[in-house]
Amino acid sequence: MILLTQVIGALYAMLAVIFGAFGAHALxxxxxxxxxxxxxxxxxxxxxHAIILIVVGYNFSFTKTIETYIVYCFIIGIFLFSFSIYGLCISASKNKKIKLLGPITPIGGLFLVIGWGLLLYSYIQNII
Known part of the structure; x- marks a missing residue:
């Protein structure tokens, strides 16, 4: 799970750079x-969130279930949040807005918030 987390984090980071350049120039x-x-x-x-995936990939042992849930929340959240925004923007620019993507964005955001909340909870558990 450690390597998978780092690989997905690096993939998402690479795609963020590509999409950022694509947005700044072509779009x-x-x-x-x-x-x-x-x-x-x-x-x-x-x-x-790609950066946090890489960081937790180096710092989690994945011996606790909560660590796996945190990573899944970030992976799913990034996909739903960011990629639905990309789809909405691109489709709207072509006057063919895919309205189905609208409700997906906040669901992705919720996954990201849950991921951060679980990360906070895991740190608090270590303090207590």
């Missing part, structure tokens, strides 16, 4: 200012 011509800001939000959150 800048077709996006509105709001769409570009939304797309950049997806990229930023993806990179932040």
């Amino acid at each position: 800048k011509k077709t996006f509105t200012e709001d769409q570009l800001k939304s797309f950049e939000t997806g990229v930023k959150y993806q990179m932040y």
